[in-house]
Amino acid sequence: MGSLHQFSKYLLLLTLFLLYNGSVAQYEEERDALYALKHMFDDPFVNGNWTGLQCYENSSFWDGIQCVNGRVTAIILESRGLSGTVSGDAFVSLSELITLSFKNNFLSGNIMNFSSNPKLKDIDLSRNMFNGPIPRSLLGLEFLQSLQLQDNQLTGPIPEFNQKSLTVFNVSNNKIICPNPGTNTLKSFSTASYSNKSPIVCDSSNSGAGSFSENETASSGDSKKKSVATILIVVDIIGLITVILLFIFYCNKSRKLEKLIERYRLEEKDDEILEMGGVSFNYKESKEESREENISHVHEEVSTFVAKEEGKGNLIFMGEDEASFDLNDLLRASAEGLGKGLFGNSYKAKLQGRPDVVVKRLRDMKPLSDNEFAKLIRIIADQKHPNLLPLLAYYCTNDEKLFLYRFAKNGNLFNRLHGGRGTRDRVPLRWNSRLANARGVARAVEYLHLNANFSKCLVPHGNLKLSNVLLDEDDTVLVSDYGLTSLVAVPVAAQRLVAFKSPEYQNSKRVSMKSDVWSFGCLLLELLTGRLSAHSAPPGINGVDICSWVHRAVREEWTAEIFDTEISVQKSAAPGMLKLLQVAIRCCEKVPEKRPEMTEIVREIDSIKAVDSDESEELSVDQSLTDESFSTNASTVLVVGDGRSW
Structure with a gap:
């Protein structure tokens, strides 16, 4: 009896050993197959x-690869500019x-x-150069x-x-x-599924996808002859x-041409003042008069432009207590260019006896x-929320749309x-300030x-x-620019708004509330790392794909390099930094x-504590983030949740 029990035990161990070896062999074969593709693509x-590792349980660390139970289940590499010849096997x-x-x-x-x-x-495999x-x-x-x-470039039946x-x-x-469908399944699809680049080639020897009978050909010829006259009339x-x-169309364009030219001239003037506004703080007194003359000239241009609207619009205030000035007061105010945004230029208007306001000119609206x-x-x-920048007023005509906000004196978080x-x-910018900023933004987005x-x-x-x-x-954090997706067309939004850079829009052209969550995650990573993200970089400046960069840093266990040195020197902030990461x-x-x-997200950020002192606690980077013991924390960061990763 004991021998039988011992034999059963050995048999079970042998079975497990064979299964393990089999799974390892499968994993290695799949890896080699993907490496062969990688070598063929030779894409940077x-x-x-x-x-x-190409697979980890139900996740993959490789871009375009999806896995289930450690096996490759999907390869999705679309619009990557890949070239080469894929092997038949x-x-x-x-x-x-x-x-x-x-x-x-x-x-x-x-x-x-x-x-x-x-x-x-x-x-x-559409839109490639496959043949045969x-x-x-x-x-x-x-x-x-x-x-x-x-x-x-496929051929044959x-x-x-x-x-x-x-x-x-x-x-x-x-x-x-002969792209005629020959089975019930193929017949269920429309003719658009079979339209051809070249003339249809059919002969009696082709029995695959169906062929045209002589009667059908003759009938088709008669129909063409009878419809020639009708076609000519329709073409005429x-x-x-x-x-x-x-x-x-030409007449309409010619009537609008002069108006468009005048508007573009105005925009060029705006750009000149914006450029001056960016360096005006470095000017000497001798240059202030020239700057004021240019600003005054812009106001003359704006006044002339708005006057052509013949009183069609005025400032519409969003609260009764805010209506303390009108459009003329705004036009008479001195202005300073703040910058060129995605949907137009922004100005700081200094009203006499009133708080400064920001005027944002909007273009490319629906x-x-x-x-x-x-x-x-x-x-x-x-x-209405303490962390949302309220809209004070707006101005709207066919050719001009303005938003007015109160001026935030300490600038923006990017600067x-x-x-x-x-x-x-x-x-x-120390840890307590960054944590407070993250908490304020999270609360504002939660409210929305x-x-x-x-x-x-x-x-x-x-x-x-x-x-x-x-x-x-x-x-105090004030989140701005919310709600623009309801005012702009999708093609414009896809080019300019951060949520449309999310993975779900890139893969399936859809967005949702969770696209805001993704944008907030990118914002947190930029706040933690101090690195310039590609999604927030100004035009003409290259940023990094911050999600991929952080993911690689965690996976390769050089996580200590993730955190900005301005906060990594705060040893007591390390636990909070890891939680926010x-x-x-x-x-x-x-x-x-x-x-x-x-x-x-708000609940988790609220649970993160600020530190007692917001000053540097040591002259070098916190050792708890650099020694070998951090590999355990790195693994925790990577598989937080249930093994989720990018």
């Missing part, structure tokens, strides 16, 4: 990113592969053999749901696809022979209408009616964090997300970055659903 970003080792997308690259050669990938559901026939190995994919091969699971199919803009009518429309615009502005103005680095005049009216917006803020975090005279990393998850809600 892929070369730098595809290092180390490139995916033989990836038996768990479900999704493959090389969309919009420059890959060439024959399409790969998928006979070893029975779980494939989604294949997108469509492989028949695709017919063996029982779970295939989407096959997109359009815009390549279409295989007899008959999978009931296939719901998306497109082989258009290739050189397919279309040509006449086109000429008329072009004439009308073509909204006055009532629609006023309704959206009212929703923005109704947001406070990055300004004066390396100079003697630089005042270090919980507000009934604002929560209906896809992205309640939409443009969260350091330059839109202002500091009042007592360093964990919050930031969770906010920057690639999958929106894995990011926390703003209410949870």
Whole structure:
């Protein structure tokens, strides 16, 4: 009996050993297959990113790779400019592969053999340079749901696809022979799925995807002959209408030309004053008169422009107690250029006997009616929170839109964090101040997300970055530029607003409240690291992809280099810095659903304590962040939650 028990024990150990060896072998085979792709692409970003472990449980550290239970399940490398010829057996080792997308690259050669990938559901190789026939190995994919091969150079007939699971199919803009669908599945797709780059080639020997009968050909010829006259008449009518429309368009353009030229001249004057405003504090007294003359000239231009509106608009104040001046008072006020923003220039207007205000000129707004615009502005103005910059008033006509805000005396958080680095005049931004700033921004965004009216917006803020975090005279945080997503068209928003730089918009062209959470995570990382983020860098200045940079730092365990030296010298602040870093990393998850809600974020930041002293506690970087013992903390940061990572 004892011998039998001992034998069973050995048998169990042997089984576990074989299973372990088998999983290791599979892992290594998948890694080698990905390395082969990496070598073929020879892309600088892929070369730098595809290092180390490709899978960790249900996460992947490699960009474009997704994993489940340590196995590669998806390869998504879209619009990367990748080139080369993918080997026909490139995916033989990836038996768990479900999704493959090389969309919009420059890959060439024959399409790969998928006979070893029975779980494939989604294949997108569109907009490349693949040639040769469509492989028949695709017919063996029982779970295939989407096959997109359009815009390549494929030739030959279409295989007899008959999978009931296939719901998306497109082989258009290739050189397919006889693209007539020949199976019930293929017949369920529209003709747009088969439109060709070259004339259809058919002969009686082609029995694959169906062919045209002689009767069909004759009938088609008769129909063409009968419709020649009708086509000519339609072409003549279309040509006449086109000429008329072009004439009308030309007339409209000529009437607006003078007005546009005048407006562009005004904008050039604005830019000149903005440039002077940026250096005016270094001017000597002898140059002040010239500066004032230019500012006065801008006001003359603005007054002339607004006067042409013939009194169509006036300042609309958002509160009864705010209506203490009118448009004429604003135009008579002296002004100072503050900067050129994403949607127009901003000025500081000095009103006599009243607090200074900021005038923001808005461009590229949606073509909204006055009532629609006023309704959206009212929703923005109704947001009342101690950490939100209130909208005082607005001015709206067809050609000019102004927003008025109260002036924040201590500037913005971007200049406070990055300004004066390396100079003697630089005042270090210590831990307590950064924690207070993070807490104020979090509370403001939480309010926007919980507000009934604002929560209906896809992205309640939409443009969260350091330059839109202002500091009042007592360093109170005032978040500005919220609600712009309701005023601008999506194509404009996609180019200019931070939320549209999020992973979900880059991958699937969608945004949500969690896009604000991602933006807030980027803001926290910039606040912790002191590094210039690509999302907040001014035009013409290159920043870093801060999420990827921090992720790499944590993964490679040189986390001590993450924190800005202005706070890393504060030894007692180390626990709080680590906790805030964990919050930031969770906010920057690639999958929106894995990011926390703003209410949870506020609660976690509120639990982080300030330090008793906000001064440097030692002359060197805190050793607790640099010695080998920090590797444990680095691992905690990386897998905070349930193994989440980028």
